Amino acid sequence: MGVYAVADPVSQFALPLVSVSTVLPSSILSRLRLETRSEHDAIEQVLDLMGSSLTRESYRQRLEQFYGFYAPLEAALHARCNGEAALLARLSKTAHLRQDLEYFGVEFDELPLCRALPRLETQADVLGCLYVLEGATLGGQMITRHVRATLGITPTTGGCFFEGYAQDTGKMWQATRQLLVNCAVDTQTENKMVASATATFSGLRLWCDSSNQSTRTYLHA
Numbered sequence: 001m002g003v004y005a006v007a008d009p010v011s012q013f014a015l016p017l018v019s020v021s022t023v024l025p026s027s028i029l030s031r032l033r034l035e036t037r038s039e040h041d042a043i044e045q046v047l048d049l050m051g052s053s054l055t056r057e058s059y060r061q062r063l064e065q066f067y068g069f070y071a072p073l074e075a076a077l078h079a080r081c082n083g084e085a086a087l088l089a090r091l092s093k094t095a096h097l098r099q100d101l102e103y104f105g106v107e108f109d110e111l112p113l114c115r116a117l118p119r120l121e122t123q124a125d126v127l128g129c130l131y132v133l134e135g136a137t138l139g140g141q142m143i144t145r146h147v148r149a150t151l152g153i154t155p156t157t158g159g160c161f162f163e164g165y166a167q168d169t170g171k172m173w174q175a176t177r178q179l180l181v182n183c184a185v186d187t188q189t190e191n192k193m194v195a196s197a198t199a200t201f202s203g204l205r206l207w208c209d210s211s212n213q214s215t216r217t218y219l220h221a
Contacts, residue, residue: 031193036198049143049147052150059147059151059153066093066097067094070094076120087130093137096163124193127180128192129197130176132200138164147162
């Protein structure tokens with residue numbers, strides 16, 4: 001997904017220690033869920049990773065597309081987060097994609113990379129983007145079960161990306177939710193979070209939609 005600039009203290013990104021039973025205020029969480037729903041539903045239709053027509057070939061192609069989007073987006077997030085350990089620990093999706101692509105014999109260094117990324121100029125922009133990436137990791141647990149049952153793909157045989165944080169996925173998602181709540185200090189910040197989340201969903205959908213291949217914006221071919 002100039003796209004990034006350091007404008008907020010890095011320490012504000014620190015993830016709080018929370019339990020899964022923590023009760024969270026609902027404003028920003030409800031807004032993110034409701035106001036991004038159309039884009040969320042649209043990208044699920046484009047990806048169709050839970051459908052009966054999914055094959056090992058189409059699965060591999062999706063991994064290639066995810067790599068083309070995640071690799072430059074995580075690089076931008078790395079630069080924006082400026083060494084904050086709590087966030088950097090969440091930026092491991094590209095490494096997992098590389099592991100999966102290597103298993104399938106794909107030269108990932110030759111894959112095209114997306115240039116039309118969401119803007120990451122403020123803390124709110126980063127957090128809105130993080131909402132999408134971490135939410136996708138949570139949803140990846142269902143995809144992991146599906147591809148294991150239908151294609152025989154496991155976390156060690158091409159399914160590392162969707163395995164996410166494995167048994168810690170729920171805990172990590174809860175911590176992300178708490179972080180969003182803690183940082184949504186006013187309506188303007190909430191608006192930026194929602195706009196960034198929407199842009200991230202939209203950017204990934206357009207990148208992966210085969211009907212829009214001619215409009216892709218690449219970093220290289």
